[in-house]
Amino acid sequence: MGDDARPILVVGSVALDAVHTPTESASEVLGGAASYFCLSASMFAPVRLVAVVGEDFPAAHRRLLESRPVDLTGLQVRPGKTFRWTARYSGVRLEDRETLDTQLNVFKDFHPVLPDAYRDSKVVFLANIQPELQLEVLEQVPEAEFIACDTMKLWLDTARPGLERLFKRVDCVMVNDEEAVQFSGKRFLPSAARVILSYGPRVVIIKRGENGSLLFTRDRVFLAPAHPLETVRDPTGAGDAFAGALLGAVARAGHGGDDVLRRGMLYGSVLGSLAVEDFSVRRIIDAHMGDIEARLSNLVDMISLDGTRAK
Amino acid sequence: MGDDARPILVVGSVALDAVHTPTESASEVLGGAASYFCLSASMFAPVRLVAVVGEDFPAAHRRLLESRPVDLTGLQVRPGKTFRWTARYSGVRLEDRETLDTQLNVFKDFHPVLPDAYRDSKVVFLANIQPELQLEVLEQVPEAEFIACDTMKLWLDTARPGLERLFKRVDCVMVNDEEAVQFSGKRFLPSAARVILSYGPRVVIIKRGENGSLLFTRDRVFLAPAHPLETVRDPTGAGDAFAGALLGAVARAGHGGDDVLRRGMLYGSVLGSLAVEDFSVRRIIDAHMGDIEARLSNLVDMISLDGTRAK
Numbered sequence: 001m002g003d004d005a006r007p008i009l010v011v012g013s014v015a016l017d018a019v020h021t022p023t024e025s026a027s028e029v030l031g032g033a034a035s036y037f038c039l040s041a042s043m044f045a046p047v048r049l050v051a052v053v054g055e056d057f058p059a060a061h062r063r064l065l066e067s068r069p070v071d072l073t074g075l076q077v078r079p080g081k082t083f084r085w086t087a088r089y090s091g092v093r094l095e096d097r098e099t100l101d102t103q104l105n106v107f108k109d110f111h112p113v114l115p116d117a118y119r120d121s122k123v124v125f126l127a128n129i130q131p132e133l134q135l136e137v138l139e140q141v142p143e144a145e146f147i148a149c150d151t152m153k154l155w156l157d158t159a160r161p162g163l164e165r166l167f168k169r170v171d172c173v174m175v176n177d178e179e180a181v182q183f184s185g186k187r188f189l190p191s192a193a194r195v196i197l198s199y200g201p202r203v204v205i206i207k208r209g210e211n212g213s214l215l216f217t218r219d220r221v222f223l224a225p226a227h228p229l230e231t232v233r234d235p236t237g238a239g240d241a242f243a244g245a246l247l248g249a250v251a252r253a254g255h256g257g258d259d260v261l262r263r264g265m266l267y268g269s270v271l272g273s274l275a276v277e278d279f280s281v282r283r284i285i286d287a288h289m290g291d292i293e294a295r296l297s298n299l300v301d302m303i304s305l306d307g308t309r310a311k
Numbered sequence: 312m313g314d315d316a317r318p319i320l321v322v323g324s325v326a327l328d329a330v331h332t333p334t335e336s337a338s339e340v341l342g343g344a345a346s347y348f349c350l351s352a353s354m355f356a357p358v359r360l361v362a363v364v365g366e367d368f369p370a371a372h373r374r375l376l377e378s379r380p381v382d383l384t385g386l387q388v389r390p391g392k393t394f395r396w397t398a399r400y401s402g403v404r405l406e407d408r409e410t411l412d413t414q415l416n417v418f419k420d421f422h423p424v425l426p427d428a429y430r431d432s433k434v435v436f437l438a439n440i441q442p443e444l445q446l447e448v449l450e451q452v453p454e455a456e457f458i459a460c461d462t463m464k465l466w467l468d469t470a471r472p473g474l475e476r477l478f479k480r481v482d483c484v485m486v487n488d489e490e491a492v493q494f495s496g497k498r499f500l501p502s503a504a505r506v507i508l509s510y511g512p513r514v515v516i517i518k519r520g521e522n523g524s525l526l527f528t529r530d531r532v533f534l535a536p537a538h539p540l541e542t543v544r545d546p547t548g549a550g551d552a553f554a555g556a557l558l559g560a561v562a563r564a565g566h567g568g569d570d571v572l573r574r575g576m577l578y579g580s581v582l583g584s585l586a587v588e589d590f591s592v593r594r595i596i597d598a599h600m601g602d603i604e605a606r607l608s609n610l611v612d613m614i615s616l617d618g619t620r621a622k
Contacts, residue, residue: 228499
């Protein structure tokens, strides 16, 4: 990690997940968008977490986060149970997901409150929560220079006006392809991205899982491939690990220029590919920066037009 | 077209297609893998066609092929009707295909017979026909230096031994992702490609439609994105137009080195993206080399890690 990397603020969910695949299961494992984001981003820069857990949140999970450069001052602990989420994956490469159960618990009344020490955050990630809560965060980061947000289909269906206000105020909107099509009313991704860009963000990132992701700015497009997988054990959290690496690259560079974003997309693909290789955040935790750089340099070679491999 | 480009031999189907989409239809239009291949490849190098049509094959379609550098000496005209194929596309981006009718007609008894003048062909494309017929071609091209073959699920199901013999004797196997998974028994594409490579070809290309295509050699991988689409009118023939451009690039360069193949994959994406923008081969015919080079340079920019666009 660069000594001058700026801290990244993330606001989102910390959960206890139960995940089932045709051959394996795991339960009460660390989950939630902010958890995946934290552990990915903290490979690149210090992270400041704002989230809520219940009194039942396992000490081992807290210690895991504390073992990384993750500031937990903003992690609220409330009476009651931690947010729980249960899902089942199927399909040849576990590409089909069915959510079996969602228990919001203490997350239901969550409001993001930033500790004073977080208010100078320059790089901010608003993970998928209600747009109104994402907007509350914006009031508390007057010095922010690069704000990215994620969302989900639920908010497109139920909170579109809030989303539109949010999109006007962030630098980077991240959505998946179905959300981009639904929000824009356009069938093709370049047109869909142009509609979202028209709301104001400088950058739109459309995530397509194992099919890679696309980065749109006003006058350029970058097509980031997913890192080809050799195995998948648990697809949960790939998108949030992707976002963590992308914001990590921005924080480390100190700016969100096109070169940083393009390389950041590839770091995102690398962390996304790691995330799915084991349950929960296990594989991300096991990775060293050397593993990440090696996988990145493979991926760079896989999009190079040179006839011989760079050494 | 370079003056020293080598001619490309293609053996495959020429058909009359009927295509239905939710909003449009076309019938008795020029179709068949070899037609798309010819018109794409002939942007880069002269093409030698071996195929069969019936006595009903429209003079206008023949004239269209003749208007390009396509040698029709090997186009057999047999008593009876031309191969006919009818399909319907559906889905948001017409990604779902249903074959409604296939009438083999004169194609049923087709055997590829090369005119003497074709026997010195160096670059050869065996479009999707029975593996036994593809093998018959190999006996007639003793000087071939780069042979690529396509196939389809039907032959995986019914003619696997022939396919295995074919794969041992070609330089480049092209399959789609489902075929690669079925043939190899491997869920993930890198493992699937390694299985196919183990039969002998130096190159395996796995096509994934709007999700791009992958080029595998023994020690490297290239991930070619599809060109992002703004419209789709008729998805037929994209894969054959892709193959035409790839082999065209090889013929133009005079060899199938890694740099030629990588750039050829992008030319393939460009011709594939053109093919789907109108019914039949219309959009390919309308394209000038300037259009193709402009779209290629856009695509190169979309995978570049440079922060500023090359002029």
